[in-house]
Amino acid sequence: MSANIHPTAIIHEGAQLHPSVTVGAYSIIGPHVSIGAGTCVGPHCVIEGHTSIGDDNHIFQFASLGAQPQDKKYAGEPTRLAIGNRNTIREFCTFNTGTSQDTGVTRIGDDNWIMAYVHIAHDCVVGNNTILANNATLAGHVHLGDWVILGGLTGVHQFVKIGAHAMAGFASRVAQDVPPFMMIEGNPLAVRGFNLEGLRRRGFTPERLKAVKQMHRLLYRQGLTLEDAMQAIAALLQEMPEAAQDIALMQSFLATSTRGIAR
Template identity: 80%
Template sequence: MSLIHPTAVVDPAAELDSSVSVGPYAVIGPKVRIAANTTVGAHCVIEGHTTIGCDNQIFQFASLGAQPQDKKYAGEPTRLVIGDRNTVREFCTFNTGTVQDRGETRIGNDNWIMAYVHIAHDCMVGNNTILANNATLAGHVHVDDWAILGGLTGVHQFTHIGAHVMAGFASHISQDVPPFMMVDGNPLAVRGFNVEGLRRRGFTPERLAAVKQMHKLLYRQSLTLEAAKQAIEGLKAEMPEAVQDVDHMLGFLAASTRGIAR
């Protein structure tokens, strides 16, 4: 308890590991659970049914676990779940889920979330993502592992952003963005594939060649989406080292409900 500043207001029912640090004037509600070595900065408000894992650093003035900004919300006990080793910078706002979805907003592990980011109800954010300043996720958005969203990027509700996507500054994302792609603009345009990011993550030349070919089939050969999917399926025989990447792309395309950015 010596790590909790005397001006912080921590409800006696909250469950905080003894190693959790809480800064001045922070407010932590009764249904909050925080695991080991997490730091909560000054003036943070953490409320609702919120579970936070280990080794997170939450900077001052963040608001986590508030009710969803959804007029249908009627006080149901929905949740916010945050994993381990995340950095959450100043003035971020993460809301709990709604019963119209799975009732949970979830942020994974090792994410770098910069100031003023908003993550709305029922969003699912994976691992190792970067959300730059003022990136805004509307309700029910899914952001897969290793995605990067530039500052001031806005994401429409129910949109799915694939793994390893990179979205440039002030992008307006209203359709699903397939894995590995680089996008920006308003209206959104696909500019290429995230070759440098994939290299940094250890993609072999063979896997990079397969991603390049998938980008070409989707965006450079004037194929219909169905024709592109069939051609991408054929890459598994041509490029056996990239079967997992091809399957990942095909699974994403099959599951898309808003249509893909093209």
């Protein structure tokens, strides 16, 4: 056994661990698990199911990754959990595999900071560079864009999509789609503004910030119907070409929203 594997850990035959992986005391790694270089698995973790974990992740004690989905329709299909690189996964997190009612994969991207007691249910897709504070809970089929921040005790309803750079305050109840860049809070949920400080920290230019501010106004401050707001946002491409990628991101999100946007 590798010197990086505690002698009390149980590594099932068939598990594929890079030689540099560290596994703490009493952890259990199932037969269909693969773990990439430099990943550290703390003590008392259970990693099971068809689960792939990339490089340089830090998984703290008592995490449960790759267990069967909490879905009564699940009938033992070999669905998957895929976790990318450089993620921090704190204590008591629970991530489930997907279901055949969706793509069959629960997917976590790269460079995410996931705090204690976070639950990520079946078929969720979490992007890159997100922050999920303590006890944030994602029901099945939730999609989080890159750079999303969820405050502690926030609950996200199944099938909800939250766009890139959005931020939810503490204990928010999210039951509708949240457009990119927006700041939301509360129960009932309300859009409080846009994520100005977060965008500044990510290097958004004044021109791009101006475009995001204008999109927020069109959606939430001018009394427009959603259809009229979408047309006005499309017109911004001519006025603000330097923000074309941000406008396109908003257009794509609004066009594919299935639960209606939080307004």
